[in-house]
Amino acid sequence: MTIDATIPPGKDKPAGSILNDPKVRGIIYQAVTLLLLIAFVYWVAMNTSENLKRANIASGYGFLKGRAGFDVGQSLIAYSSDSTYGRALVVGFFNTILVAVAGIITATIIGFLVGIGRLSKNWLIAKLSMVYVEIFRNIPPLLVIFFWYSGVLAVLPQPKESLALPLDMYINNRGLAFPRPVFDSGSQFILLAFVIAVIGSILFTRYANKKQMETGERLPVLWTVLGLLIGLPLLTYFVTGMPISFDVPVAGKFNLTGGSVVGPEFLSLFLALSFYTASFIAEIVRSGIRGVSHGQSEAAHALGIRPGLTTRLVVVPQAMRIIIPPLTSQYLNLTKNSSLAIAIGYSDLVSTGGTILNQTGQAIEIVSIWIVVYLTLSLSTSAIMNWFNAKMALVER
């Protein structure tokens, strides 16, 4: 600023009240805000401590060591009602992760299919995709959860009349029973083969990229990688004498025996979150692909690149750059929406936390745990996606 030049020599400040200086004003505003905030927090803290004292609730996280005394429907780690509150929360956390990861994978697949479908030249496919998006985007996810839970899964037949699905799966009103893989000795070699295949794929992709940069020759990366990832473990499976068998559920007289079962709570939450989020992902994918200017594909055609290659090498990489940031926020939304589990009693973090909250009254501690966990999940997901985004953006030059 050139204001200084107008100040007569010997005078430090322009004439006028000091209150008209935006800097001074800013400091005053901030000081007042800060004071008000501190006063408010102090008032809240005083009230809270008094209320807690009256309700005889000891603050602090000591209660986490207490005996939980309630059961959870489904757990990935060992848990019984004798476990501690802390362990119950860990169980809930893992269940949240489980449904979020499963939902994200399914929602991405459905979302991409529907999003590409909306751009299809096939009228029927485009209209069907549009109807899907317009229906699911405009209905609350909670309602979709109840639709699956009390509308569909609850009216399925009893276990003794289970409906048979392909691949030896059965579905009834207690959930979905599916074959459980049993790992005998020797199956560790298959895992090892898979790890080797992953490393081999990475090395081969790098080599292929380098070769293309040097000579312009394109190696069949996709097929080689697929062959490695599927073929090598499969080969090991047969060489080591088929060490993996399946414990298949069998329909008995009254119940199913064998196999693994996922409850209707998980199923309805998973289906609802996938279907609901997929409609948003579809819109993101559509706008991403349409966001790539038409000149790009025309230029590729002019260079004589085939339509399939044009899509893969020209359109998709540029579309991904538009797609990834909103896709990240949809993944986060799905993770956060998984907290709707509490409505149907799937033991996720919020649901177990709610039970503990009712039992112990430790509202502040439970809510603080929720906030910390969800914030960590949000921030780490966006960090990973930002990293991926930066990597995609680098492809530019």
Next chain:
Amino acid sequence: MNTHQTNFVRTSMLEQSTPPVLEKGYIAWIRKNLVATPLDAVLTIIAILALAWVLPPAIKWLFIDASWTGGGRGVCATAAQGGSQPEGWSGACWAFVGAKFDVFMFGRYPIDERWRPMLVGALFIALLVPILIPRIPYKGLNAILLFGVLPILSFFILIGGVLGLPYVETPLWGGLMVTLILSFVGIAVSLPLGIVLALGRRSTMPVIRLLCTTFIEIVRGIPLITVLFMASVMLPLFLPQGMTVDKFLRAVIGVSLFASAYMAEVVRGGLQAIPKGQAEGADSLGLSYWQKMRLIILPQALKLVIPGIVNTFIGLFKDTSLVSIIGMFDLLGIVRQNFSDANWASPVTPLSGLVFAGFVFWLFCFGMSRYSGFMERKLDKGHKR
């Protein structure tokens, strides 16, 4: 020698020939839109098979086999379940929805007093319609009436206790009425609050910026249900003894704060899209900060993000269904509560009720998104090259 006339001049027009049959009419349309390539043909066949598999049973369930009238669960249950329908019957139970329609709309609001929510609804529509039609003048006055006067007036009409109206406590409120009130208040609060938060996040004062950023990021990072839990469980802890906040009000506070954080990010997107020259121009004219924002920056920024704002509204409207988890009876909550009504409980009741609730939610959200598309096209004209 001149007998050879080589020049030829046509004196009559040729008969117009029809276009090739494959290039005209529905056959061409099918060829172009359904079976252009072998892959397209396969996809079309799959889609038709899927439709044939889903649509007829759905239509049969929803309309043909549905029981439309009746006074109890008998019409919606098979003989084995204690009803009058034949064995193996399954169809929508619209009789349930019809019998409970008033409850779904007003909850347990006293029957003699239901003219009050209806009056509020009529006032709301009377004020909303003119504000939605761009040609009608006096938008400022209209907005003040809609967002300033109407909420206060409605509050007194609905809760009563004045002017001889009987007092109706908020736990009696329910149904679509609660959904609409929650989302309307949420919208009316979250837009201004979101604008303030967005301005705060872009402020040059570090303390204000830090406060706004922290609030926005925390609220956006956690699920709404935890915010509602906070509002319903922790708010009473924070207040001095004897001071209580109505449960309804707690939900309103939770929903509004949650939505305003999202609104703030949408508005911030708009603010960032306005070139710096606009703010500098306003500064050089000697406008104060608030004049600059009100007259120059915000009108441009908000216009840019209308789709985002409406999307936040739609999200807010859908999110109000979560209050049923903390024990309030909005549309979804009241529909679910009535599943267990012994007079109507049957295997098809839940699905029928949910389909009805879903349709109502869909109608509102779809309407909002269509209106936003219309406004977008209308306002976009200035930017078209």
